[in-house]
Amino acid sequence: MSQITEDDIKSLIKTDAEKAFRMIIDMYGSKLYWHIRRIVIIHDDADDALQNTFISAWKNISTFRFESSLLTWLWSISTNEALTLIRKRERQNAVSIDDIDGIFAQSLEGNSYFDGDDASVKLQNAILKLPVKQRAVFNMKYFDDMSYEEMSGVTGTSVGALKASYHHAVKKIEQFLQND
Amino acid sequence: MKLNDEIKKGNPFKVPEGYFDTLTERTMSAIRSSRDEEDAVTETERPVRRISLKPYLALAAAILGFAVISTVMVRVVMADRAAAENETGNALYADLAAEELDTYMIEYELGQTETVDITGNGQAVSSDVIIDYLMTEDIDLNDIYELL
Numbered sequence: 001m002s003q004i005t006e007d008d009i010k011s012l013i014k015t016d017a018e019k020a021f022r023m024i025i026d027m028y029g030s031k032l033y034w035h036i037r038r039i040v041i042i043h044d045d046a047d048d049a050l051q052n053t054f055i056s057a058w059k060n061i062s063t064f065r066f067e068s069s070l071l072t073w074l075w076s077i078s079t080n081e082a083l084t085l086i087r088k089r090e091r092q093n094a095v096s097i098d099d100i101d102g103i104f105a106q107s108l109e110g111n112s113y114f115d116g117d118d119a120s121v122k123l124q125n126a127i128l129k130l131p132v133k134q135r136a137v138f139n140m141k142y143f144d145d146m147s148y149e150e151m152s153g154v155t156g157t158s159v160g161a162l163k164a165s166y167h168h169a170v171k172k173i174e175q176f177l178q179n180d
Numbered sequence: 181m182k183l184n185d186e187i188k189k190g191n192p193f194k195v196p197e198g199y200f201d202t203l204t205e206r207t208m209s210a211i212r213s214s215r216d217e218e219d220a221v222t223e224t225e226r227p228v229r230r231i232s233l234k235p236y237l238a239l240a241a242a243i244l245g246f247a248v249i250s251t252v253m254v255r256v257v258m259a260d261r262a263a264a265e266n267e268t269g270n271a272l273y274a275d276l277a278a279e280e281l282d283t284y285m286i287e288y289e290l291g292q293t294e295t296v297d298i299t300g301n302g303q304a305v306s307s308d309v310i311i312d313y314l315m316t317e318d319i320d321l322n323d324i325y326e327l328l
Contacts, residue, residue: 021211025204033203037193050203051210058211120192131318143189161312168317 039082126176138169
């Protein structure tokens with residue numbers, strides 16, 4: 001069976017939206033899950049944000065003109081959903097983002113869905129020290145190997161600012177690992 | 181410790197067994213539920229639109245509406261007169277909410293700032309790039325203004 005492309009989905013979405021959407025989830029579901037998971041850390045939260053991402057995409061697919069890639073569009077929605085969920089958790093727990101990160105860091109070490117070695121735990125703890133938007137920027141570049149141009153399409157932030165943000169994130173993480 | 185030298189980029193997170201096998205079905209089910217909820221809301225709204233007012237209620241509503249509009253118009257005219265007498269030059273900002281005004285002021289200040297060479301290699305960095313960067317660092321707009 002030949003590889004399904006975004007052009008196939010673009011044609012199918014007009015005739016059989018549900019089938020097209022199944023294809024979209026099959027193609028990008030796991031990729032988006034890992035992107036969200038690295039931001040929100042906890043599996044259940046990542047699952048919630050992923051469901052919300054696809055529900056939002058379903059509602060708005062008719063307005064998407066396929067001028068950018070479908071993955072970039074979904075990436076953008078999933079980043080927003082992940083950041084929204086973190087802010088929601090912050091409000092629910094009536095604590096600041098920094099405290100939330102402390103809670104995440106604790107859950108990371110005792111998390112049954114985390115099996116990294118010591119170095120991975122240290123790295124994730126260091127990433128959690130970053131401001132939440134910078135965390136998303138770092139993850140997209142470091143783990144997902146996205147180009148700055150793609151990241152700019154996802155975040156709406158200029159390429160220059162993203163380069164500076166990533167550069168400073170790396171410095172902060174290295175400093176944290178040095179002192180830890 | 182250097183990031184790329186010492187730590188592998190491996191994925192330390194795990195998911196429950198079979199999570200991705202059922203992802204498509206669960207997601208489509210969530211989408212259908214969300215769609216059904218929206219349809220149900222739309223259905224319950226329809227009868228409300230069909231209800232027509234009885235004639236005497238329509239008359240009462242018309243009289244009340246006329247009274248409200250008259251009162252509002254009188255107040256607007258009076259307020260305009262008072263404003264014309266007391267206005268001392270703040271008309272430019274009159275329609276701006278406090279937050280919009282803050283953003284306007286920051287943009288104005290940035291407009292006054294020339295591009296600067298902060299990289300040390302002769303590359304000028306525009307104020308747009310600086311403000312974007314500061315915002316990814318979660319710095320409040322008011323703090324950015326203070327830093328200018």
